[in-house]
Amino acid sequence: MSAIEVINLQREFQTTIGVFNRKKKIVPAVKGISFEIAGGELFGLLGPNGAGKTTSVKMLTTLLIPTGGTAKILGLDIVNDAEAVRPRIGFIFGGERGLYWRLNATDNLRYFASLYYLDPAVSKKRIPYLLEMVGLTDRADEKVEGYSRGMRQRLHIARALLHDPEVLFLDEPTMGLDPVGARELRQTVRNLQDEKKTILLTTHYMFEADALCQRVAVINKGEIVAMDTPSKLKDSVNDLSVVEIEVFGIPPETVEKIKTLSMVENVSVEDRDQLQLLLVHTSKGAEAIPLLISELNGLKLGKVTTREPTLEDAYVRLVGGE
Amino acid sequence: MTAWQRIKANLRVVFMAFEIELRQSFTDAFVLFGIIVQPTIVAFMALWMLKDQVANYAIFVVVGSAMTGLWTTLLFQGGNSITGERWTGTLEPLSCAPAPLRAVVSGKLLANITQSLLSLICCYTFISLIMGLPLTIANPGLFAGSIVLTVVAFIAFGLIIGSLFILNPDVQRFQNGLEFVVYIFSGFLFPIALLPMWTTPFSYILTPYWAARALHAASSGTGSDGEIYFCWAMLIVFSILYAIVSKFLFKSILRKAREDATLNMQ
Numbered sequence A: 001m002s003a004i005e006v007i008n009l010q011r012e013f014q015t016t017i018g019v020f021n022r023k024k025k026i027v028p029a030v031k032g033i034s035f036e037i038a039g040g041e042l043f044g045l046l047g048p049n050g051a052g053k054t055t056s057v058k059m060l061t062t063l064l065i066p067t068g069g070t071a072k073i074l075g076l077d078i079v080n081d082a083e084a085v086r087p088r089i090g091f092i093f094g095g096e097r098g099l100y101w102r103l104n105a106t107d108n109l110r111y112f113a114s115l116y117y118l119d120p121a122v123s124k125k126r127i128p129y130l131l132e133m134v135g136l137t138d139r140a141d142e143k144v145e146g147y148s149r150g151m152r153q154r155l156h157i158a159r160a161l162l163h164d165p166e167v168l169f170l171d172e173p174t175m176g177l178d179p180v181g182a183r184e185l186r187q188t189v190r191n192l193q194d195e196k197k198t199i200l201l202t203t204h205y206m207f208e209a210d211a212l213c214q215r216v217a218v219i220n221k222g223e224i225v226a227m228d229t230p231s232k233l234k235d236s237v238n239d240l241s242v243v244e245i246e247v248f249g250i251p252p253e254t255v256e257k258i259k260t261l262s263m264v265e266n267v268s269v270e271d272r273d274q275l276q277l278l279l280v281h282t283s284k285g286a287e288a289i290p291l292l293i294s295e296l297n298g299l300k301l302g303k304v305t306t307r308e309p310t311l312e313d314a315y316v317r318l319v320g321g322e
Numbered sequence B: 001m002t003a004w005q006r007i008k009a010n011l012r013v014v015f016m017a018f019e020i021e022l023r024q025s026f027t028d029a030f031v032l033f034g035i036i037v038q039p040t041i042v043a044f045m046a047l048w049m050l051k052d053q054v055a056n057y058a059i060f061v062v063v064g065s066a067m068t069g070l071w072t073t074l075l076f077q078g079g080n081s082i083t084g085e086r087w088t089g090t091l092e093p094l095s096c097a098p099a100p101l102r103a104v105v106s107g108k109l110l111a112n113i114t115q116s117l118l119s120l121i122c123c124y125t126f127i128s129l130i131m132g133l134p135l136t137i138a139n140p141g142l143f144a145g146s147i148v149l150t151v152v153a154f155i156a157f158g159l160i161i162g163s164l165f166i167l168n169p170d171v172q173r174f175q176n177g178l179e180f181v182v183y184i185f186s187g188f189l190f191p192i193a194l195l196p197m198w199t200t201p202f203s204y205i206l207t208p209y210w211a212a213r214a215l216h217a218a219s220s221g222t223g224s225d226g227e228i229y230f231c232w233a234m235l236i237v238f239s240i241l242y243a244i245v246s247k248f249l250f251k252s253i254l255r256k257a258r259e260d261a262t263l264n265m266q
């Protein structure tokens, strides 16, 4: 039996627009996604802003009721058996909300330990253990309002682990962390996987999914557009190569023009200090360079290189650029 | 988990929520103003105006205005603390934890109410002492018993009100209306006999009405012991009834909130 089984899960939101002439508008956030996650697997849900990641996780953690489809966690229905699901899952939502800022870490955890029906004798040992695990022991008596983002994020993790759940949902756990903090957090996630927990992690960082997950589903505009192991996803762009051109002050029209070239599949521009990095996905490899340079005629150019596609490029291809 | 273990675990949640709510409010200057400064001023003005009145009229007004204060605290502090959880993003994890949200809300209400009660008792005692205007309770034993049942009854009532705040943040708009309706129909400050007859049944189903009647009778000595015991019985019956109703109300309201995505701020 798979630990998580999602079948055609959907969610719409109703929002009102306009102040005086209020109109109802239906926003489809998740449009029928399906996947299965095996016990002990670390599965990534990867997608751009607004793709429907958080909405999906909220449905799976019983915080939102789906408007269509079903899902089972450890064989339990997320709507009909919600009460049986809750003690067996843990969740964190990236960011700083969801904690009591005027309390210290220990009190935050004591409160949730009682809400998860932990025996006081158990939580007496469990809380210091978790604080140690997430590296908050020294600061445990300070109020959360004085914590850094990373510390709050780690406190979230400790809270999600209080009742030692079998299944974990981590929605953008590294959101807003500096590179060192993010790396530490990824190590924590790896350690959790070593403990055989089933983990669903969402992120919009490709390399994070690559570094952590056994399988990845790419979600875009509420739909899953690809699902495979990171290496297979990379294989899917084997036919491509990427030309990177450093260019000074490229006008948007030129970018649009390059997009229309037949050998070009995708174009994106990244801003560097005084220059821009033009990234062109093409099936032609180095052969494309002369043509591209002629399109950039008259502009000052820097380094020009070709490279193998990365998982990031596969992602860009799947979610359609930018 | 056996039924008994579950009850114990839920009681633990009530006391944890109680403790957490208190800890948070002691670091909140606004709340501290509400429980220390404001009652002191109100108590001072009430007693100053009443200093030439007969003693049992004074105690009627003191008990009545204290109940008004208690009810206001319950409605505003209790209601706002739920809205506050929505803003801090903690309402979601609270609602989707294994423990029932009702236990959490009960703990919060217990904290709000004991805080307010203690502050009222201290303020009135203190002011009456410095003004040399003794407040005598006709029947201290029954008065104390009535206070305990009042706390229980207010919590039960607060659970019904609290569920509305979980449903939707917009309920806050009706807070002021609710405040007056309840204290008029419960006879906090004047007897409900002054209201039109047809409103009486409405008063009877409000636990604060029975609480006010018991407290007024025990403090001013205007009612027999039998009447007070009758009020106690009604307080107990209605509190149990409210608790049962709130169980269903919470269930359906939490479901609605998960359908409408209102557990988190928009």
Ligand SMILES: Nc1ncnc2c1ncn2[C@@H]1O[C@H](COP(=O)(O)OP(=O)(O)OP(=O)(O)O)[C@@H](O)[C@H]1O
Pocket: A013, A014, A015, A027, A028, A029, A047, A048, A049, A050, A051, A052, A053, A054, A055, A056, A204, B261, B266
């Ligand atoms: N409560 C809500 N009411 C109305 N619309 C909502 C609500 N929650 C989410 N949406 C909409 O649903 C879509 C998906 O949002 P969601 O938060 O699931 O995306 P996400 O993949 O988590 O994005 P991000 O990477 O920015 O966190 C968005 O268009 C969003 O505006």
Ligand SMILES: [Mg+2]
Pocket: A053, A054, A055, A171, A172
């Ligand atoms: Mg999100």
